[in-house]
Amino acid sequence: MNLRLYLWQRGTAALLAPLILIHLAVIFYATRQGLTAADILSRTRGSIAWALFYGAFVAAAAIHAAIGLRNILAEWGGLGGRTLAFCAVGFGLALALLGLRAVAAVVLP
Amino acid sequence: MAGTAHREPARPDLAVSIWRGDAGGAYADYRVPQRANQTVLDIVTFVQREIDPGLSYRFSCRVGMCGSCAMTVNGRPRWTCRTHVSKVAKNGRLTIGPLANLPVIKDLATDMAPFFQKWQAAKGVFSPSKTRHDAIEPIKPSSPERVAADAGVECINCGVCYAACDTVAWNADYLGPAALNRAWTLVNDVRDTGGKERLRAVSAAGGCHACHTHQSCQQHCPATLNPTASIAGLKRATVQAWLKGEIEP
Numbered sequence: 001m002n003l004r005l006y007l008w009q010r011g012t013a014a015l016l017a018p019l020i021l022i023h024l025a026v027i028f029y030a031t032r033q034g035l036t037a038a039d040i041l042s043r044t045r046g047s048i049a050w051a052l053f054y055g056a057f058v059a060a061a062a063i064h065a066a067i068g069l070r071n072i073l074a075e076w077g078g079l080g081g082r083t084l085a086f087c088a089v090g091f092g093l094a095l096a097l098l099g100l101r102a103v104a105a106v107v108l109p
Numbered sequence: 110m111a112g113t114a115h116r117e118p119a120r121p122d123l124a125v126s127i128w129r130g131d132a133g134g135a136y137a138d139y140r141v142p143q144r145a146n147q148t149v150l151d152i153v154t155f156v157q158r159e160i161d162p163g164l165s166y167r168f169s170c171r172v173g174m175c176g177s178c179a180m181t182v183n184g185r186p187r188w189t190c191r192t193h194v195s196k197v198a199k200n201g202r203l204t205i206g207p208l209a210n211l212p213v214i215k216d217l218a219t220d221m222a223p224f225f226q227k228w229q230a231a232k233g234v235f236s237p238s239k240t241r242h243d244a245i246e247p248i249k250p251s252s253p254e255r256v257a258a259d260a261g262v263e264c265i266n267c268g269v270c271y272a273a274c275d276t277v278a279w280n281a282d283y284l285g286p287a288a289l290n291r292a293w294t295l296v297n298d299v300r301d302t303g304g305k306e307r308l309r310a311v312s313a314a315g316g317c318h319a320c321h322t323h324q325s326c327q328q329h330c331p332a333t334l335n336p337t338a339s340i341a342g343l344k345r346a347t348v349q350a351w352l353k354g355e356i357e358p
């Protein structure tokens with residue numbers, strides 16, 4: 001890991017910490033209040049705030065996890081060079097794609 | 110009985126296994142008489158003097174100053190001249206091998222070149238700001254920079270931390286705890302002029318940001334230094350230098 005990857009990893013971690021707490025609070029709220037899927041969708045559909053919140057969450061998680069996986073593949077898997085970059089970037093993109101698809105499913109009107 | 114000199118109680122011999130050969134070698138077994146206050150280095154010396162003069166190992170000062178006697182003792186890296194057998198022998202057995210994470214030359218002697226090359230790569234060399242013709246710069250021992258430098262400066266270059274660090278084992282480029290600890294003492298040396306270059310050097314792949322903070326180095330350092338804390342200091346210093354635009358990420 002170099003300084004650039006370190007800054008990205010620590011930066012996304014700092015962003016994720018409050019986002020995860022809010023995410024957990026939202027889960028508790030939704031289950032405690034017994035919200036149905038329809039209730040939840042009525043609140044999230046068309047909401048720019050929820051789109052931004054979970055969009056940022058997915059982006060930060062994808063970057064953070066990709067850098068972590070890159071370290072594991074380099075240190076434990078012995079990968080390096082292009083293969084390493086390809087695996088890490090591919091994993092990050094896949095996470096971002098899956099996450100953003102899920103966000104789109106709940107926020108698009 | 111009055112007048113009888115104090116005698117050591119008879120002890121059973123130690124069963125000692127010592128690495129012989131290069132990386133493709135094997136452990137050989139020896140029996141070594143036990144003595145009071147015996148060190149692991151005493152054991153190795155006994156084997157060389159009394160059993161097999163072909164045994165290769167390094168030592169110099171025998172008092173924990175020179176850093177040349179480090180070996181792997183019962184699985185852990187240690188300075189052997191100050192490690193008492195009574196503290197480390199398990200059921201009368203000792204296994205003594207060369208330091209890990211370094212190429213084995215022969216028996217207990219490792220090639221320390223990669224260790225010192227990384228010391229250079231981390232810019233662990235003092236760059237003076239003055240010449241011999243200038244007056245000596247007064248440094249306050251209580252200044253925060255000097256306190257930080259003093260905390261890491263007593264390194265004896267023994268390589269114990271380097272052998273104890275998993276990240277060194279996993280990442281061939283990793284500069285390792287000793288080199289980075291040295292870099293940190295120089296970052297805090299107000300007389301030094303190599304600051305930016307050094308922060309750049311420790312910010313590259315294999316620099317301080319590769320450290321996992323698992324503190325194995327601190328746990329094993331015989332000089333009770335804390336390279337983990339020094340590396341954390343480097344991480345902070347590099348981020349601050351980046352924020353100030355002094356180094357590129």
Ligand code: SF4
Pocket residue numbers: 273274275276277285286319320321322323324325326327336337340
């Ligand atoms: S704290 Fe860092 S330098 Fe020390 S043993 Fe762990 S990875 Fe190695």
Ligand code: SF4
Pocket residue numbers: 263264265266267268269270271286287290329330331332333334336
């Ligand atoms: S930091 Fe400690 S263990 Fe590492 S080389 Fe220096 S004295 Fe030895």
Ligand code: FES
Pocket residue numbers: 168169170171172173174175176177178179188189190191
């Ligand atoms: S012989 Fe010098 S430190 Fe052990």
